[in-house]
Amino acid sequence: METFGATCIASPSDRTESGRAILHENPDSSGSLGIAISEAVEMAAQRDDTKYALGSVLNHVLLHQTIIGEESLKQFEMADDYPDMVIGCTGGGSNFAGIAFPFIGRKLRGEQDIEVIAVEPANCPTLTKGKYAYDFGDTAHLTPLVKMHTLGSTFVPPGFHAGGLRYHGMAPLVSQLAADDIVRPRAYSQTECFEAGVQFAKTEGIIPAPEANHAVKATIDEALVCKREGTARAILFNLCGHGHFDMQAYTDYFAGKLYDQDYDESEVAMALAGLPAVSAG
Numbered sequence: 481m482e483t484f485g486a487t488c489i490a491s492p493s494d495r496t497e498s499g500r501a502i503l504h505e506n507p508d509s510s511g512s513l514g515i516a517i518s519e520a521v522e523m524a525a526q527r528d529d530t531k532y533a534l535g536s537v538l539n540h541v542l543l544h545q546t547i548i549g550e551e552s553l554k555q556f557e558m559a560d561d562y563p564d565m566v567i568g569c570t571g572g573g574s575n576f577a578g579i580a581f582p583f584i585g586r587k588l589r590g591e592q593d594i595e596v597i598a599v600e601p602a603n604c605p606t607l608t609k610g611k612y613a614y615d616f617g618d619t620a621h622l623t624p625l626v627k628m629h630t631l632g633s634t635f636v637p638p639g640f641h642a643g644g645l646r647y648h649g650m651a652p653l654v655s656q657l658a659a660d661d662i663v664r665p666r667a668y669s670q671t672e673c674f675e676a677g678v679q680f681a682k683t684e685g686i687i688p689a690p691e692a693n694h695a696v697k698a699t700i701d702e703a704l705v706c707k708r709e710g711t712a713r714a715i716l717f718n719l720c721g722h723g724h725f726d727m728q729a730y731t732d733y734f735a736g737k738l739y740d741q742d743y744d745e746s747e748v749a750m751a752l753a754g755l756p757a758v759s760a761g
């Protein structure tokens with residue numbers, strides 16, 4: 481970004497009320513997507529020349545991303561095939577929804593069945609361990625409330641390399657589909673995901689982003705199930721980003737410096753205890 485003239489400030493920063501409050505409480509805070517969103521929204525709200533554009537989570541962003549799945553449908557048509565399963569990693573939900581929703585649409589209309597797997601990091605397990613409730617999209621509570629799977633807006637996940645998956649909540653549409661058992665969530669730790677990513681790179685010549693490694697890991701696991709069972713299944717997954725910005729992560733992995741740190745369950749309990757009280761009517 482700086483190459484193209486931007487100035488980058490790491491969050492939490494001392495430039496905003498939200499950032500300063502976090503740093504006051506914890507000067508060594510590793511930050512989170514929830515905190516960065518609070519800082520960005522605060523800046524945008526205070527300046528006439530600045531707008532905030534959402535990258536993920538809200539439903540309209542997911543729908544924009546469905547071009548990924550629409551293209552995949554066409555590619556399968558060209559191959560005269562159809563996937564038995566679709567897999568994506570989930571941070572806020574947009575790359576996952578992007579690839580999966582066109583297929584889920586067909587499934588819900590009774591046109592063609594498919595299994596759908598959402599993969600998240602074990603130390604920010606929003607769909608597998610979170611609560612389905614109304615919560616804020618950011619840590620400083622500047623956003624509207626959305627009904628979603630959440631670990632609590634004040635929860636700061638431990639630092640791990642798939643930074644794009646360190647979000648406490650999940651898009652409302654993805655949350656609803658998980659609650660309805662149409663999307664099956666699962667969680668993996670980062671070292672097993674890097675192992676899968678390295679295997680993928682050696683096989684395909686593409687180094688995936690740490691986030692994408694979660695989908696790669698689930699895809700390899702599902703392919704191994706097929707191998708064990710002697711079944712042939714077409715598995716579609718989203719390689720949502722390359723890892724060229726993440727060479728440090730791979731360097732750390734090869735140096736044996738990556739480890740799996742458990743998230744603090746008491747922190748999640750505290751964050752969930754602070755969920756906003758919402759009543760109908």
Ligand SMILES: Cc1ncc(COP(=O)(O)O)c(C=O)c1O
Pocket residue numbers: 535536537569570571572573574575576643644645689691692720721722
């Ligand atoms: C490469 C990559 N994949 C996935 C994500 C997760 O976001 P989402 O779940 O919204 O697609 C991010 C977020 O920064 C990312 O950088």
